[in-house]
Amino acid sequence: MTLEVQTTHRLGGFSLDAAFSSDRGVTALFGKSGSGKTTLINIIAGLLSPDSGRIVLDGDIIMDSGNRSFTPPHQRRFGSVFQEARLFPHLSVRHNLTYGRWFAPANQTGQDFDRIVDLLGIEALLERAPTNLSGGEKQRIAIGRALLSSPRLLLMDEPLAALDEARKAEILPYLERLRDETDIPIVYVSHSVAEVTRLANRVVALEDGRVSASGDAATVLSLSALTSMIGRREAGCVIEANIEPDAGDDPRLTVIRAGETLFRVPKVSLPAGHAIRLHIAARDVLLAISAPQGLSALNIFEGRILEIGAEAQGAIDVRVDCGGNTIVSRVTAHSAERLALQAGMPIHVVIKSVALEQ
Numbered sequence: 453m454t455l456e457v458q459t460t461h462r463l464g465g466f467s468l469d470a471a472f473s474s475d476r477g478v479t480a481l482f483g484k485s486g487s488g489k490t491t492l493i494n495i496i497a498g499l500l501s502p503d504s505g506r507i508v509l510d511g512d513i514i515m516d517s518g519n520r521s522f523t524p525p526h527q528r529r530f531g532s533v534f535q536e537a538r539l540f541p542h543l544s545v546r547h548n549l550t551y552g553r554w555f556a557p558a559n560q561t562g563q564d565f566d567r568i569v570d571l572l573g574i575e576a577l578l579e580r581a582p583t584n585l586s587g588g589e590k591q592r593i594a595i596g597r598a599l600l601s602s603p604r605l606l607l608m609d610e611p612l613a614a615l616d617e618a619r620k621a622e623i624l625p626y627l628e629r630l631r632d633e634t635d636i637p638i639v640y641v642s643h644s645v646a647e648v649t650r651l652a653n654r655v656v657a658l659e660d661g662r663v664s665a666s667g668d669a670a671t672v673l674s675l676s677a678l679t680s681m682i683g684r685r686e687a688g689c690v691i692e693a694n695i696e697p698d699a700g701d702d703p704r705l706t707v708i709r710a711g712e713t714l715f716r717v718p719k720v721s722l723p724a725g726h727a728i729r730l731h732i733a734a735r736d737v738l739l740a741i742s743a744p745q746g747l748s749a750l751n752i753f754e755g756r757i758l759e760i761g762a763e764a765q766g767a768i769d770v771r772v773d774c775g776g777n778t779i780v781s782r783v784t785a786h787s788a789e790r791l792a793l794q795a796g797m798p799i800h801v802v803i804k805s806v807a808l809e810q
């Protein structure tokens with residue numbers, strides 16, 4: 453499955469000029485509020501006819517302004533999930549789900565229903581009314597309804613934005629299963645670094661209606677140019693890693709390997725080899741010019757400074773190569789001067805905390 457999108461569109465004072473391509477898995481449209489994510493996903497859905505553009509899914513031309521072709525939304529066979537579940541309150545969960553089948557091809561079988569109910573863990577909810585469901589449960593039904601229409605592409609516009617942290621955590625594993633166990637490509641709009649770090653295979657970063665970066669998720673999310681979009685609190689690096697089979701010397705810890713580097717984190721119950729991403733915020737990384745002694749931090753590595761960023765609000769982001777992984781540290785401009793930091797210099801990084809996005 454390959455999706456190619458190229459479009460321009462003007463909305464009042466805002467102009468969108470974006471192009472990207474994606475294949476299987478989750479492609480996140482990531483950007484700040486007002487960057488054009490919803491406009492772009494609405495154009496893909498066919499809810500908005502752009503000034504110009506071309507959208508091709510697996511060789512099938514969905515729209516092409518060049519030859520005035522435009523497939524109406526209901527004929528695109530794209531499933532949509534929005535911020536609110538938009539379920540029919542007078543229908544049971546089962547009937548809300550089967551409603552989606554009206555749009556599916558005639559040869560669809562009951563097996564799809566059972567498989568999707570199982571995938572989303574909603575068996576026990578089938579006879580309930582939507583009003584009695586939690587926000588997370590409602591979203592799982594909305595996703596099930598979209599899947600039962602046998603979509604060629606799934607469009608999700610901030611599906612977790614209306615949920616609290618506990619509900620988000622409850623639904624994320626189901627989104628991962630959706631990504632890993634179906635062949636349906638997903639275009640996923642979000643402005644949450646944690647969500648995108650956890651779910652996306654590829655990231656298309658949008659800034660003021662333009663694509664400022666696109667590619668593999670860990671690479672794009674680690675770009676220093678994304679700091680303004682990610683926000684200074686969360687900006688840092690994203691590292692692909694795996695759970696090590698050997699748990700190390702302390703059963704209360706888990707060891708995680710990223711290339712040559714071994715991270716130690718508080719115990720997580722994931723099997724050996726399981727792939728995860730580590731998100732390390734730059735503000736959680738300290739630098740030392742000599743090997744630090746007697747610190748409580750679990751992760752202290754030797755590295756070499758790759759790049760010293762520009763000063764912003766009295767702070768500087770320093771990119772350090774640690775065994776092939778780039779770790780970003782934010783230090784005050786004062787400290788950078790005092791330690792005489794410069795590119796190429798050997799350095800020790802002290803990581804105060806590591807967020808795991810499974």
Ligand SMILES: Nc1ncnc2c1ncn2[C@@H]1O[C@H](COP(=O)(O)OP(=O)(O)OP(=O)(O)O)[C@@H](O)[C@H]1O
Pocket residue numbers: 463464465466483484485486487488489490491492643
């Ligand atoms: N109908 C409209 N007329 C004029 N301007 C519009 C219209 N719809 C959206 N815009 C503007 O287009 C820009 C992009 O909006 P869009 O909703 O695509 O952004 P977004 O990245 O999805 O934001 P958010 O994360 O807040 O949903 C915004 O500046 C918005 O004000």
